[in-house]
Amino acid sequence: MWQLNRRKGVPVYQEITELVLSAVKKGELMPGDRLPAERKLAIQLGVNRSTVVHALEELEDMGWIVRKQGSGSFIAEGKWGVSSAARTDWKRYLEQNAFSKTEPFIEDMKQVLRQNDKQVIDGYTGELPLELIPSFDIPPLTWKQFLEEEQQDDFGYFPLRESISKMTEEEYGLLLEKETLLITSGAQQALFMILQVLLSAGDAVAIEDPSFLYALPVFQAAGIRLYGVPMDNEGIELSALEQTIRQHRVKMVMVNPSFQNPTGKVMGRARREQLVQLSQSYQIPIIEDDVFGQLRQIASEKIPPLKKLDPDNVLYIGSLSKILGSTTKIGWLSAPLSVNRQIAEARKIMDFSLSIFPQVLATIALNDTSFYQKLAELKKEVSARGEAVCSILEELGEWHVDRPQGGFYVWATFSKGSLKQQEWQYFIKEALLIAPSFLFSEKKDSIRINFSRISREQQPLFREKMKKITQLLLKNREHDTINR
Incomplete structure (x- = not known):
């Protein structure tokens, strides 16, 4: 761990600072851990002791370490937010989408989207296209009526909570107590607040591999250690999960059991029951992400929410953004009253206010007689x-797909193995925008496609582009075989 990667133009003390911060964020250094003595650390790094002292002073000023005379230097144990650097990272994620700015491939796709060319096919964006979002009539509302709305408390707009509770009961037979239901500004805010209130820096969380959670910067910013657990056809493998729980002292399991993002897989009822039993045996809560629940193509009794199987141990996240559009920004969290009270209080302290406007509009939509x-x-x-896009991929012969039973993603795996870095650029050059598997895992052999954004008129063009890209990939492999 104590080895510098010398970079031209970067002061040595700054490299030492970054080395310590990296070890903290990876979980290699935990709160309360003692750093090597200044002299010993200087010898290990091959630098002057004064350089080490300079770096430690910088870390102390930022709040990352505590220096005790006669005892040494220790990783700070203070609450989240004490460090201004950590707080800035969270804010940047929530307000500026820091992840998209750090991934060159996503930047390349954004540049293609800005061209506004009819030849561009956007299978990357994670929402419905505008033409598919249902439209609802809105009764005349004055500005004063919005301002006078008094039915919102710390948990959100009460009529909306009633409507969501009614909807989940009708669809799943799942009663979410409206008195304890917490409305959030989308599913990601619910996830963010769970991390903020229930976890601490250094805690371990088990997720599916691959998973969209892998791409979110909130975990790294909070110092949460993520451990990916392999999946089979029905989702997370329970034997591997149990091993991960034992090995890494996992504090929480986060899963997306229905139409998993990015693979679209569906966890069967038996697996769901076994997962609940496993979490109960280790007394570990489950975070259930069910944002695609309303877009299912199979009977609800076949995929009961984990929350229905275990109301007390499962924190349930839902959202309307996948059917009413991302600008609606309406999500919810069903959790024990004591948990949601603390989350609501934390949200107030952080000044993440909840606008009444989208809540009222969402309530109008859910109560529209034409909603269902x-x-x-x-x-x-x-x-x-989805059927059309899957048929095209199957026709090509080199892409393995499992036809989705809900949601709007299909996961296609290239039969000839991983794609090289330069090969991902074929999709950019063809203006076919997809989500590469390296965004969700260490794997580099698959693509996620939002098929809802590929209209019937675009499907022939999608076939043409995929065929050309596939031929280029196969040609590369033939060339590699010849040159061996």
């Missing part, structure tokens, strides 16, 4: 687009 009819029409069209 329009939802059914939406699912029918999304399913048709």
Whole structure:
């Protein structure tokens, strides 16, 4: 761990500072851990002791370490937020989408999207296209009526909580107590607040591999250690999960059991029951992400939410953004009252206010008499687009797909193995935007496609682009075989 990667133009003390911070964020150094003595650390790094002292002073000023005369230097044990650097990282993620700015491939795709060319096919963006989002009539509302709305407390707009509770009961037979239901500004805010309130820097969390959680910077910013657990056809492998729990002292399990992002896999009822039993035996809570629940193509009784199987141990996250558009920013968290009270209080302290406007609009949509009819029409069209895209991929012969039973993602795996770094650029050059598997895992052999964004008119062009890219990939492998 104590080895510098000398970079031209970077002061040595700054490299030492970055080395310590990196070890903290990776979990190699935990709160309360003691750093080597200044002289010993200087010898290990091959630098002057004064350089080490300079670096430790910088870390102390930032709040990352505590220096005790006669005892040494220790990783700070203070609450999250004490360090201004950590707080800045969180804010940057919430307000500026820091992840997209650090991944060159995503930057390249954004540049293609800005061209506004009809030849561009956007299978990357994680939301419905505008033409598929259901439209609802809004009754005349004055500005004063919004301002006078008094039915919102720290948990959110009460009529919306009633409507969501009614919806989940009708769809799943799952009663979410409206008195304890917490409305959030989307599913990601619910996840963020869970990390903030229930976990500490250095804690371990088990997630599916691959998983969209792998791409979120909130975990690294909070110092949370993520451990990916392999999946089979029904989702997370329980034997591997149990081994991970024992080996890394996992504090929480986060899963997306219905139409998993990015693979689209569905966890069967038996696996769900076994997962709940496993978490109960280790007294570890489960975070259930069910944001695609309304876009299912299979009967709800076949995929009961984990929350229904274990109301007390499962924290349930839902969202309307996948059917009403991401700008709606309406999510919810069903958790024990004591948990949601603390989360609501933390949100107030952090001044993450909850706007009444989207809550009222979402309530109007959920109570519209045509809501379920329009939802059914939406699912029918999304399913048709999914069938068409999967058929095209299967025709090519080199891409393995499992036809999704809900949601709007398909996961396609290239049969000839991992793609090289330069080969991912084929998709950019063809203006076919997809989410590469390296965003969700260490794997580099698959792509995630939002098929809802590929209209019937675009499907022939999608076939043409995929065929050209596949031929280029195969040609490369033939060339590699010849040159061996």
